[in-house]
Amino acid sequence: MTVESPLKLVINGKAHELSVSNVDTLLTVLRDDLGIKSVRRGCDSAQCGSCTVLLDGKSVKSCSVLAIQVNGQPVTTVDGLTVGNCRRSLQGHFAAQHALQCGFCTPGMLLNASEYLDKTPDPNPARIRQQLRGNLCRCTGYHNIVSAIGLAAKDVDSDKPDSESFCTQSGRVEDSRLLCGEATFTDDIELPGQLYASFVRSEVACGKINEIDLSALQDLDGVSEVFTEQDVLSDGLMPPSCSWQIMDVSGEPMRAKSRPLLSSTKVKYVGQPIAMIVATSRKVAQQAVRKIKIHYEESRAVTNLDSALKSRPVHQTLDSNTAFKWQLGDEEAVEQAFSCAEHVSAMQIVNNRLIAAPLETRAANGKYDEATGRYTLYATTQNPHILRRVLAEEVGIAPEHEIDVVSKDVGGSFGSKIFVYGEECLCLWASRKLKAPVKWSATRGESFAADIHGRDHLTEAAIALDKDACITAIKVNTLANLGAYLSPFGSLVPTYNYAMMLAGPYSISNVFADVTGVYTNTSPVDAYRGAGRPEATFVIETLIDNAAGELGLDPCELRARNLVQPEQIPYQTPTGLVFDSGDFPAHFEKAIKRAAYFSFKERQQESLKQGKKRGIGISNYVEACAIGPSAIAGVLGADYGLWESATVRFLPTAKLEVVTGSHSQGQGHETTFAQVAGSVLGIPIEDICVLHGDTRRTPVGMGTYGSRSLSVGGSAVVLAAKKLVKKGRVIAAHCLNCQSSAVEFASGVFKRADGEGQMTIQEIVRIAYAPHNYPEDLEPGMEATAFYDPKNFTYPSGTHICEVEIDPDTGLVAVVNYTAVDDFGAVVNEAIVEGQLHGGIAQGIGQALWEHVKYDSESGDLITDSFNKYAVPRAEMLPSFDISFTETLCEHNPLGVKGCGESGAIAAPPAVMNAIYSALGERLSMPATPEKVWRCIKKSAGSA
Ligand code: FES
Ligand code: FES
Structure with a gap:
């Protein structure tokens, strides 16, 4: 039985009083009740360390502590580390050593390390690694984290003052917000009137659903709606389909079976979404899921590759479990080479099944604005534009131009957030049905079961x-x-x-x-x-x-x-x-x-x-x-082109915006893309802002996967920036009274080749936006867009x-x-x-x-x-x-x-x-x- 009790906490020096349930963890109270989002939820079961805080100076995993147990105790989060100035050098070393990528684990790492350095003035790398054993990082391999903590140890007693910009003294542009707890991951976003979704998932690997028993929900306050497959189908929604068409050796297309958005009659793997619950809080939505009873008629599952081809078909409409049989190469020539070989080495090789397991689980927050008829989906994704296109073209939520996809900070991905999953489609769809924003964040268990x-x-x-x-x-x-x-x-x-x-x-x-x-x-x-x-x-x-x-x-x-x-x-x-x-x-x-x-x-x-x-x-x-190029990808079966776009835009004060369709999940695009544009245009990266992850700001794009961002997206930035140099040369020639061909450009300066005059690119930009004395027929402004399709x-x-x-x-x-x-x-x-x-x-x-x-x-x-x-x-x-x-x-x-x-x-x-x-x-x-x-x-x- 849950009981409400009063709770007093002093968090980062500020007193808070609230009423909490006796089963609420400190993490739930900090993150969900008090909105301190720098305390991250990576597993909710004391296994990842993302939720680490200092409790009376000691590092604890806040998901493993009941809130009422810590009544009256002081709590420090990473926001407090910054305010208290006690570990500024630690954060500075994290930035300088590039000890963070997506930054999701970083607050927990910093707090753990902070306590450790208090107790251990001269740690060696092995001891640092032991100390970090409770804190997972999926991005960095820990190498740079260990270096940063070791170097910070040497700085602990330093009395040199830290400047306000400690986080950006060195390191990446994005590090400041990630180190100071100011990043915005999808689950951090709370919208007015927010509702919360949770999914009923299959507990069996193969079976028929005879009944979904919702009767126990009558005793639960706060459940807004339960959606099943029938609701989805009656609204005409379709699942995302396979984007790469493979021909079988028979000459027939592959036998593609798409994952349904919800599956309320048949299930084909453990974790498959059966129904969606929407409630007024995350807690209630999850309680509701636990109360629903599913009655299955279970069948024998097929999981192993070595027996799957002889087993009953997973899909009854197919006669076997073969989706495609595909071949590449010259079989005859290979057999000939084998027959002439002096030595043949043969073996069976198993490549084990893995999961990406980024520290940030998948999350989505869908919002429908009745006044404008626009949909906005906040999502953990590697490619917002592909997500928008699939939502429109395949799922059928709304036309593409009525959907915005926004992906702010993404806590690692490694491929797992390329794809469009049912949960995010349904959050957006449900927000229109319920006239309220609907948010879902995967639990770690859901992530293991239902991520790719x-x-x-x-x-x-x-x-x-x-x-x-x-x-x-x-x-x-x-x-x-x-x-x-x-x-x-x-x-x-x-x-x-x-x-x-x-x-x-x-x-x-x-x-x-x-x-x-x-x-x-x-x-x-x-x-x-x-x-x-x-x-x-x-x-x-x-x-x-x-x-x-x-x-x-x-x-x-x-x-x-x-x-x-x-x-x-x-x-x-x-x-x-x-x-x-x-x-x-x-x-x-x-x-x-x-x-x-x-x-x-x-x-x-x-x-x-x-x-x-x-x-x-x-x-x-x-x-x-x-x-690439897209033409070859098309021949190989791709449904989409594989180009990237970039817009490079000088603002009237000569600051630069670089807008890219690539999207970062920790790779540091805000730094690297600024370096690229800055080197072409000869301006410092402090004057450049990289915009990405938002279809409202970037018209079109193809996203990040397959190590393509810099070679494809960065190349688009170069092409767009070079267009600006070309335009700048025309303006400079006009102002310097010479032909464009007589103007040289290097390091941000346009010079007459004969040395008779020069202008900085900043001066040229100001003229482009105040074109009083300006080349005839040249458009004002200083902005260019380029598409790059790799050769x-x-x-x-x-x-x-x-x-x-x-x-x-x-x-x-x-x-x-x-x-x-x-x-x-x-x-x-x-x-x-x-x-x-x-x-x-x-x-x-x-x-x-x-x-x-x-x-x-x-x-x-x-x-x-x-x-x-x-x-x-x-x-x-x-x-x-x-x-x-x-x-x-x-x-x-x-x-x-x-x-x-x-x-x-x-x-x-x-x-x-x-x-x-x-x-x-x-x-x-x-x-x-x-x-x-x-x-x-x-x-x-x-x-x-
Ligand atoms: S250890 Fe608490 S969220 Fe993972
Ligand atoms: S930087 Fe550690 S999980 Fe991404």
């Missing part, structure tokens, strides 16, 4: 080598788990994204891929960081390592022998790609040197003396990013080398050294690029060692439904990383950039797994958990 999952391949793979150990062919037969429905890019990821990369950076003439997309009773599978490229890299890097072992060659030697050489560039792969730039031996040799590869045996001996097994593993990769993919590449030490008594694998040398083309902001790499490597190590979405093979229940069961890497589980670069410029975009967001997640899994193989002499499947490693060691010892 990634990977999940089962592959039979083989490579053929000639007498000189040159690889002549590779072939794969892959089953790709699609989940219960075909997600928007569910068909692209295991086909083109995967198969086109199977030759990696190696000179292999023949490739053949046979891919079967398979329906199962699981959450849909789609793009997760890398999206097909990690799966391909894992196949080739495992095969090549395995072949080296079988041939008695050093894996380094076999790789070196087969790399595409710089003189072969531009290089056409057998899968149809053309590498326009790259020097694969350059990063390979540099990595081998930096990792001290050839002195590994000495380190291995040292480990042996400590009773540990040590191994070293290499991984080479090349990635195809920034899919080719970009091809980042690199070599990663991992060294592990294994404790045979526990099976624990410690990554002790990690070296990455990458070629991302031109690097615009080194700290941001390194940060992206750190985060990607952390996720890749996570895949190799701990992460695995698991369903019960009998019931189809989701086993890994929390951070306690799905092991996102924590600070103490990861090492620091040695990062360096080589550089070959992309030949076809104006920045020479290639993209860096996915590389770490692509390269790390094979590097780690090859290191484990080097240590154990046995190949394990991912994740190589301590239990699996321990059993392997025991088995080997037993058979020895």
